Amino acid sequence: MATRKVTLSLDASALEFAERAAKADGVSVSSWLSKAARREAVRTGYRPTTEDAQGKARGDEAELAAALEELRAQG
Secondary structure (H helix, E strand, C coil): CCCCCCCCCCCHHHHHHHHHHHHHHCCCHHHHHHHHHHHHHHHCCCCCCCHHHHHHHHHHHHHHHHHHHHHHHHC
């Protein structure tokens, strides 16, 4: 997947959460934030217009469903 460098401002606790979650997942903070942004966009109703993007969103929806199921299983 193509990447683009951007500058973001995050509150300190959000960055700390992201850093800890990324470390737990064994991925970079950038990768973790990219995944989190896609999940949140899908969760809140974003629907891409191109066929390629729609396929990626379906994958993200499946990933979100799996994450929710895992959270439910943990109680």
